[in-house]
Amino acid sequence: MKKILNDVDGVENEMIQGLVKSAPKMLRKLDYGTIVVRANKKEGKVALVSGGGSGHEPAHAGYVGTGMLDGAVAGTVFTSPTPDQVLEGIKAVATDQGVLCIVKNYTGDIMNFEMAIEMAADEDIKADYVVVNDDVAVRDSLYTTGRRGVAGTVFVHKIAGAKAEQGASLADVKGVAEKVVANVRSMGMAIEPCTVPAAGKPGFELADDEMEIGIGIHGEPGTHREKLRSANEIAKMLVDEILSDLDYKGRDVVVMVNGMGGTPLMELYIVNNFVQDYLKEQGVHVYDTMVGNYMTSIEMAGFSLTLLRLDDEMKALYDAPADTLAWKK
C-alpha cells in the first residue's frame, strides 16, 4: 500500500483539519471529534446534519455551508460516527426549529444516528432523520437490509438544504428530503478496489481484465463480477438498470456522473458523452449534469451514475443558491 499519510490513526482528524483550513471563513471544526459546522451558525431555520464514515470526500463536510448542510459528522474511514459524536454535531447546530439528520441506509449508520437522536430528545432537542437508499444494485426485499445510500445523498443535501434555508418547518424539510429519496436512483461499478489505511490491504481483488458491478461506497465487493467492457457498454448497463427501476421518460432529470476517487475526469467525461446521447434516445430530458467526484470511496477506480427526477418544487430548490466547498450554485 502506498499512500500520502503521516499516521494511519490520524487520517480522519488531519483530513478534517486540513479541509476546514481550506475554507476557514466558511467552516469550523468542533473540538469534540471530527465534526464540521458552518463558521457562522444560522438561527431560526431547521438545521441539517449529515455524516457517515470518512473516505467519501468531499462528502460530507464538503457540503456544509449556505443552502446545504449545517453540520457534518465524520466517523473513521468507512465506519459510522458514534452516537456521542453525532449528538455533539446535533447540539452544535440545533435551533428552535429542530434538526433533520440525513442518514444513508446502512445498519451501523442508522443505529448510531438513532441512538444520537434518542439522546438529543433527552436534552429537549427536536431531531428527526431521513434515510437515503438510492442504490438499485441492491434489490430491496424482506431479505436484505434494503438498498444502500450512495451518491444520491448529495441531492438530498442540496434540495432539503435549500428548503431549510428558506425557513420551512422540520416536517416540510423532511417531506422534501423524502421526495428526493423517492425520485433518485444510482448504480456504480469499479475497475480497481480501494484500501482502508488502517487495514493496509484492498477490500477485494480484481484481475486486469475484470470489473466489479454494483459496488457501494465502502470498498465492499459488488453484486457480481464480469469481464471488462467498453465505457459505453458499461454506462449503458448502469443506465438500463436505473431506467428499469424508475420511469424517467419525458421527465426533467439531473444526471450525476460520480467518480469513485481514483477515476480520471477524462474517463468520467467519456462516460458522460454516451450517457447524454443515450438518455435522449430513451426520451429522458436532461435538465442539468454534474461530472466529478462527489461521493467517493477513497482511491477506488470506477464510477457511479445517479439520476434524479425533478418536479417544479425540486427544480426550484435545485436551482437555489448554495455555497459549499464541493457544490457552489
Next chain:
Amino acid sequence: MVAIIEEMAKKIEAEKDYLTQLDNEIGDGDHGINMARGFAAVEKKLPSLRDGDIGSLLKGVGMQLVSTVGGASGPLYGTAFMKAGMACKGLTELDGPAFVKAMEAAVDGIKMRGKATEGEKTMLDALCPALKAMQDDVAAGKSLKEALTDAAAAAEKGVEYTKTIIATKGRASYLGERSVGHQDPGATSAFYLLQVLAEMA
C-alpha cells in the same frame, strides 16, 4: 470481572487481523480494527471502573464501546454490555442465575438495537445458542464454569452455522447468495468473548 474484560481486550487484539479478513470477504473490512480500537479504549478506562460493582463496570464498558467502536458493532456490543450492566446492578459477584439474567438482557438489547433475530447471519447466531445452553445448564443445576463452557461450545457451532446461511442483516446482506460459505465476523467476535468467559470462570 475486571480481569475477564482485560482478557477479552487481549483476545480481540490478537484476533484483530483475522476478524478484519473475515469482514473483507463479506463486509467492509473493518470489524477487527474497530473492535480492537474499542477494547483498547475500554482497557484504558478500566482503572476508573475497577472499584464499582459489576453493574457499573459493565455499563462503563458498554458506554466506552458505543463511543469508540463505531459501525454497527459499537451500538450492538455497547448496548449488550450496558443492558447486562443494568441487569447486575449492585452485584459484586455473579452466580449462575445472575449470569443468565445478564446474558438475557444483553441478547435482548442486541435484538432490539439491531432489529434482528436468529438465522440472519449475525452475532445473534453465536449468542442465542450460547444463551440457550447457559439457561439449560443453570436450570439443570450445573456449575457456572460448566454452563459457560457449554455456552462457548454452542457459540462455536453457531459460528459454523453462519457459513451455511444467507445474510439478511448488515452489509453482508448486499451480497445475497454470495454471502454463503463465509463465516460471520460478528458471530466470530461474539464467540471469542464467550470463549474468554468460559476460560476465566
